[in-house]
Amino acid sequence: MQIFINILSSVVSAGFVFAASFILFVVGVLSGISLSYLYIPVVLGILILFLILDLIWGFMPKKANAKVIMVTMGLLVVSAVIVSINNAYYDSIASVDEQGIDLTQYEPFRENTKAILLNEPSTLKLDKDLPKMDGATALYPLYAAFARAVYPNGDYPVGVRKADDFVVCSGTVGAYDRLIYGDVDMIFAARPSKEQEEEAKQKGVTFHLTPIGREAFVFFVNASNEIDNLTVQNIQHIYSGNVKNWKELGGKNNSIRAYQRPKNSGSQTMLQKIMGDTKIMEPSKKNVISGMGDIIKRVTEYKNYNNA
Numbered sequence: 001m002q003i004f005i006n007i008l009s010s011v012v013s014a015g016f017v018f019a020a021s022f023i024l025f026v027v028g029v030l031s032g033i034s035l036s037y038l039y040i041p042v043v044l045g046i047l048i049l050f051l052i053l054d055l056i057w058g059f060m061p062k063k064a065n066a067k068v069i070m071v072t073m074g075l076l077v078v079s080a081v082i083v084s085i086n087n088a089y090y091d092s093i094a095s096v097d098e099q100g101i102d103l104t105q106y107e108p109f110r111e112n113t114k115a116i117l118l119n120e121p122s123t124l125k126l127d128k129d130l131p132k133m134d135g136a137t138a139l140y141p142l143y144a145a146f147a148r149a150v151y152p153n154g155d156y157p158v159g160v161r162k163a164d165d166f167v168v169c170s171g172t173v174g175a176y177d178r179l180i181y182g183d184v185d186m187i188f189a190a191r192p193s194k195e196q197e198e199e200a201k202q203k204g205v206t207f208h209l210t211p212i213g214r215e216a217f218v219f220f221v222n223a224s225n226e227i228d229n230l231t232v233q234n235i236q237h238i239y240s241g242n243v244k245n246w247k248e249l250g251g252k253n254n255s256i257r258a259y260q261r262p263k264n265s266g267s268q269t270m271l272q273k274i275m276g277d278t279k280i281m282e283p284s285k286k287n288v289i290s291g292m293g294d295i296i297k298r299v300t301e302y303k304n305y306n307n308a
Contacts, residue, residue, distance in 0.1 A: 021045030135188030190266030
């Protein structure tokens, strides 16, 4: 009978401690406590459960209990100090509060717009049947300036609000989607990816590509990185995952944190072109930049780590 009572007491105690630890964990997450400290309620829960079970079954001497408590609490204190030092170091690394790129500053006829104005009147002027334009974030200032020179004065919001918006910016992926589905007449972007060409083909759409310029594809590293030159082959080796440490390229013994852009974005499509037949490694989700403006934000978010 006593064994049954002990077993029942152990199960109830374990359930209670588990529930209490889980609640503390959730409260910690919701209150914004650093995730690096959330192991504490888990460890305390295990310690409390151990002591309760020992109280029920009596499998350890009292002196041993005291030692277990002292050692566990000591380890918790030491680990908390180490975590605090690590967090303090992380917070001490310089960062920039950058919220992204404000494209509204380039709207064609906005007051004090940054869109470039020609030195002389354009020889082309459109008053009706205006082409609906969309494109990549990096190219919006270009076609916004075109609209300023050619389109009639008016309100052309950069964000899509209604069907008859004429000069908007959805980014490369969104612009190609809208072009394929007939929501716009022309887009300004890097050449389409194989996936975008295949999607257009399935929809019975044929792209007419007109090159209007060239731009450099730039890789940048931390200022303290000893590496000041990377060949195309180096880039291929890094992004295929064959080279994982800067030491292999003549730099410091530090793992390489290689960022990528989302699939079908202009930058990722260009990276695929640079890689040729070499397959790009699957990136960690935290190493994928979700938007052109986020390239700045994410660089500051990773606190300027010296291995990126």
